[in-house]
Amino acid sequence: xxxxxxxxxxxxxxxxxxxxxxxxxxxxxxxxxxxxxxxxxxxxxxxxxxxxxxxxxxxxxxxxxxxxxxxxxxxxxxxxxxxxxxxxxxxxxxxxxxxxxxxxxxxxxxxxxxxxxxxxxxxxxxxxxxxxxxxxxxxxxxxxxxxxxxxxxxxxxxxxxxxxxxxxxxxxxxxxxxxxxxxxxxxxxxxxxxxxxxxxxxxxxxxxxxxxxxxxxxxxxxxxxxxxxxxxxxxxxxx
Amino acid sequence: xxxxxxxxxxxxxxxxxxxxxxxxxxxxxxxxxxxxxxxxxxxxxxxxxxxxxxxxxxxxxxxxxxxxxxxxxxxxxxxxxxxxxxxxxxxxxxxxxxxxxxxxxxxxxxxxxxxxxxxxxxxxxxxxxxxxxxxxxxxxxxxxxxxxxxxxxxxxxxxxxxxxxxxxxxxxxxxxxxxxxxxxxxxxxxxxxxxxxxxxxxxxxxxxxxxxxxxxxxxxxxxxxxxxxxxxxxxxxxxxxxxxxxxxxxxxxxxxxxxxxxxxxxxxxxxxxxxxxxxxxxxxxxxxxxxxx
Numbered sequence: 378x379x380x381x382x383x384x385x386x387x388x389x390x391x392x393x394x395x396x397x398x399x400x401x402x403x404x405x406x407x408x409x410x411x412x413x414x415x416x417x418x419x420x421x422x423x424x425x426x427x428x429x430x431x432x433x434x435x436x437x438x439x440x441x442x443x444x445x446x447x448x449x450x451x452x453x454x455x456x457x458x459x460x461x462x463x464x465x466x467x468x469x470x471x472x473x474x475x476x477x478x479x480x481x482x483x484x485x486x487x488x489x490x491x492x493x494x495x496x497x498x499x500x501x502x503x504x505x506x507x508x509x510x511x512x513x514x515x516x517x518x519x520x521x522x523x524x525x526x527x528x529x530x531x532x533x534x535x536x537x538x539x540x541x542x543x544x545x546x547x548x549x550x551x552x553x554x555x556x557x558x559x560x561x562x563x564x565x566x567x568x569x570x571x572x573x574x575x576x577x578x579x580x581x582x583x584x585x586x587x588x589x590x591x592x593x594x595x596x597x598x599x600x601x602x603x604x605x606x607x608x609x610x611x612x613x614x615x616x
Numbered sequence: 617x618x619x620x621x622x623x624x625x626x627x628x629x630x631x632x633x634x635x636x637x638x639x640x641x642x643x644x645x646x647x648x649x650x651x652x653x654x655x656x657x658x659x660x661x662x663x664x665x666x667x668x669x670x671x672x673x674x675x676x677x678x679x680x681x682x683x684x685x686x687x688x689x690x691x692x693x694x695x696x697x698x699x700x701x702x703x704x705x706x707x708x709x710x711x712x713x714x715x716x717x718x719x720x721x722x723x724x725x726x727x728x729x730x731x732x733x734x735x736x737x738x739x740x741x742x743x744x745x746x747x748x749x750x751x752x753x754x755x756x757x758x759x760x761x762x763x764x765x766x767x768x769x770x771x772x773x774x775x776x777x778x779x780x781x782x783x784x785x786x787x788x789x790x791x792x793x794x795x796x797x798x799x800x801x802x803x804x805x806x807x808x809x810x811x812x813x814x815x816x817x818x819x820x821x822x823x824x825x826x827x828x829x830x831x832x833x834x835x836x837x838x839x840x841x842x843x844x845x846x847x848x849x850x851x852x853x854x855x856x857x858x859x860x861x862x863x864x865x866x867x868x869x870x871x872x873x874x875x876x877x878x879x880x881x882x883x884x885x886x887x888x889x890x891x892x893x894x895x896x897x898x899x900x901x902x903x904x905x906x907x908x909x
């Protein structure tokens with residue numbers, strides 16, 4: 378009798394672990410419109426979220442969204458607090474060493490400078506978000522880099538004159554520049570990274586397979602182009 | 617919230633404001649004040665307990681215990697908070713999951729560390745992936761309390777051990793002369809008298825703790841500063857309620873909140889100091905004695 382009890386417990390545990398695998402926790406930043414943001418109803422919203430939900434529907438996964446600070450978004454993924462990063466994260470070699478990326482779900486989009494007047498971007502003081510490809514780019518150009526924790530703060534720094542220009546994804550800056558008469562794009566766009574992908578742990582090969590399959594299917598049947606057109610009227614939907 | 621809020625772009629200023637201030641996001645902001653107060657209410661006693669244990673350990677008569685106490689206070693105090701909060705909760709979480717992994721899944725044949733990844737069996741995950749979001753949030757909150765208690769406990773340990781040393785030696789000698797054991801003298805004579813010496817240091821720590829809650833977002837707990845920054849940031853027409861940079865107003869609201877909290881704490885600490893000075897061989901105690909006489 379005593380032997381039966383642990384066996385039953387083990388059985389119950391395998392049952393729950395089978396269930397537990399179905400839930401995929403999706404990590405995002407929630408501060409980078411229109412990629413991902415918290416809408417007024419306090420729900421995550423944006424292109425990343427639409428893509429993630431569509432992937433989950435197609436791969437038949439139950440998904441739960443979690444927001445996490447950009448600074449600690451990769452450490453929390455590898456430590457298993459959530460299973461994916463869908464946060465407009467560009468695929469770069471440095472990141473690829475630590476985590477795995479899906480096929481891109483957003484093209485290698487140009488990054489752009491925005492400022493309130495003419496400045497020389499090669500020698501000016503430039504704001505960028507900490508830990509982004511834009512921040513590494515500015516550091517390489519010889520301009521003075523000022524880093525901010527959120528992209529919104531980087532833009533605010535231009536408005537209040539703390540820095541000369543902000544350097545960020547053009548698709549993020551576009552609505553901001555459109556709606557603010559004082560801000561304008563400056564100089565030439567710079568194409569960085571290899572597009573944006575869904576980040577996963579390197580040990581999660583099975584999940585990567587499912588997500589890649591769903592993303593490829595979405596790209597082929599036009600769902601991805603539809604979502605791109607919804608959130609990014611300026612970006613070529615058939616990348 | 618209100619019925620007229622269905623189309624924000626068509627509203628007059630007053631109605632727009634009423635709708636804006638009652639969005640789901642703002643309600644979450646209002647609740648986060650409760651989160652912060654709850655965190656303080658739980659963390660302060662926990663940190664005091666850590667501090668007391670640390671102070672006792674650092675004056676223990678058994679050398680290894682003393683070493684642990686000294687190592688705890690000097691190491692934790694020397695590490696910058698932000699590094700501590702990036703590292704310790706993740707490390708603690710992994711430790712708990714690893715211990716569960718060892719007991720629940722003894723048959724697991726893959727390594728726990730695979731490159732950068734930390735992989736335990738699904739049943740050992742804390743909390744379970746399938747658990748509802750509020751359990752994940754409570755778990756994050758508990759880790760935050762623990763991390764805060766460890767950090768602030770180290771500072772409190774130093775304050776308390778200073779306070780223990782400040783109790784006049786003559787008091788302890790008298791206790792020994794009455795035949796009290798070491799433990800009895802400690803609990804009956806030193807502990808009741810040390811608080812008055814510890815109070816100024818502890819009240820400093822409390823004020824620092826009150827302002828340290830923005831570190832919580834590193835752990836995914838959304839506190840008032842996170843929300844003020846998030847809500848105040850300029851919003852384009854992607855949002856239902858677009859507005860320019862309003863952070864100054866949100867931060868002004870936080871300023872008022874923090875000043876109120878400070879002023880209430882000051883009053884509480886003043887009363888405590890008065891109570892604890894009763895019958896003490898200190899200037900404040902002497903003053904109370906004269907006033908009564």
